[in-house]
Amino acid sequence: MDVSEHGLFAQWLDRSAVAVGSEAWWQQVKSSEVPLIRAMAADRYEVLFLWQDPQGTAERSSIAAVYMDVNSVTDHHSPTPARMQRWPGTDVWFWMMQVPANWRGAYQFIPCQARQLPDWDLAQRDADRQRQWWISLQPLAVRDPLNPVRAQMSQWGIRQSALQMPQAPAQPAWVAFDLGADTLPPEVVEMSWHSELLGNRRSVWRYQTGSTCERREPLPLVLLLDGRFWAQNMPVFDALDYETRRGRLPPALYLLIDEIDNVTRASELPCNPLFWQAVQQELLPEVARAVPFTDEPAHTVVAGQSYGGLAALYAGLHWPERFGAVLSQSGSFWWPDRSLVHQVSDPIQGRLPGAGGWLTEQARLHPLSLPLKIWLEAGTREGEMISLSETMCEVLQRGVHDISFRAFEGGHDRLCWRGGLLDGLSWLLAP
Known part of the structure; x- marks a missing residue:
């Protein structure tokens, strides 16, 4: 050789x-x-x-x-x-x-x-x-x-x-996790949510950052989809604490909602109104009995990735009076037309300029009068996925919304999303 x-x-x-x-x-x-x-x-x-x-x-x-x-x-x-x-x-x-x-x-x-x-x-x-x-x-x-x-x-x-690589965006909040530190604070409360509307039961992890004596007004609320991953596989709690101590995030209440399994996830997250009705009518009132939090839409964030990114924006566009801030990462905006993800010959560098699915068309045909604050991001190496996010961003920018769009050098990857999650929350929750 x-x-x-x-x-x-x-x-x-x-x-x-x-x-x-x-x-x-x-x-x-x-x-x-x-x-x-x-x-x-x-x-x-x-x-x-x-x-x-x-x-x-x-x-x-x-x-x-x-x-x-x-x-x-x-x-x-x-x-x-x-x-x-x-x-x-x-x-x-x-x-x-x-x-x-x-x-x-x-x-x-x-x-x-x-x-x-x-x-x-x-x-x-x-x-x-x-x-x-x-x-x-x-x-x-x-x-x-x-x-x-x-x-x-x-x-x-x-x-x-x-x-x-050496010039990748810094993720200082995740250094402790990468070094193997224990990242599950004892204050995390795992509650069991039985939904009558959805006919299932799941875990929801509740976590409050910041000292309770530091804040008098109701806490901002962050709903994080695919909660089991962020609670167990890549626990986000220490990272949230780190950014709160640095002053990049305000004290807030975080609800990490379990996806249960892939079948349930594929049913509930892609633009499912029943799921969001259950969240508003069942989950939030149950949590409010234990911890008070804001009912102001501007201080209520829905965050998700892939199907979760699609779901987060769907929630904001359909219930802007409750969910006024959206963090959508690599959203599956092809849904429900799966053929959109097979139209490029290069799944990494291929592009579909102008492509959009059902939610993009809904945003185009039914623009909101209530403004949302929206953080969108996708990877430059996600093929058609970044084109779908770019199209969604272009449609939303024609309306009244405050939008930040970012492209990162990477793919459909939680290693990239974990940094963008914290950056997006910092921007969305800024005064």
Whole structure:
């Protein structure tokens, strides 16, 4: 194998005085900041990923391939999904990529045995078959054991590693979480909400920031959708406290509403009036009996991502007299026309200028007279998703609303959303 073809890996080999794959070599790797990165230009970095085959060299290992799954970089729909290479005669697998200097995203390795590889030519472009095959690989995925940053949970229940380039927007409120600190304060109250209207029961996590003696007027209210994720998988409580202590957020009451499961989520969040009637008629009165909070729409925020981003804006547009502030991240504004998410040939860089779904058309046909304060954001590497958010922003800007739109360098990724969530709340709750 020609070393000169492998950029940063070649550089790493050149400066190593010990045999590649030896115990001493891996000790050198582990003592470095992994993944390894270097600047290619002022606005671009090269990244080297390394993975040690636990079974050893190719002669001893049953691992036939290691797929790379990097949010907003690799494309599993491709006829040539990204794969690591094995350095001959060693237990070393490696892969390289180049990304903008402000990119952030999650990634995982997927080691496969020969029997787990596709038994057909991926170039045949059987999209449904390839998707099912890729889903079948998810239980095999592993986090990067060399990456010291705390992993996050993927939608498949797999721990994913986190990576950010040096110029990615700072997320100081999340440093403690990334270092592995305990992030569940004892003051969090997990209540059980039984909804007669929806016919189900779920958890709602209630958390109040700031000292109760600091504030006399009613607390601002923030409803955070996909609450189980923000309560358990990536607990947001310490981050909220951090921003409150810094003065970027006022003391507030946060309600994290459990999505229950994917089926319920897909039914309740996409523009479902019954869900929001239940929130207003059942949940909020029940919470108010325990903790007083504002009924002013300008100080009531609904925040969500993906389906939750769609739901948050739907709530504001249909009940502006109650929900006057909206935080929508990577909103699924294609709904209900799923064909909109398959019209671009490049799911990462593809665009659909002017595209919009049902809610966009409703906003166009029925402009509100009551102004909303709206924070919209989407990733530049989300394909058609950013076009959908841009179209929604253009439609809303024709009305009376106060809107902030931001594009971040990344994909459909909670590692990006967690920073935007706090930035958006700071802007929405500012005096």
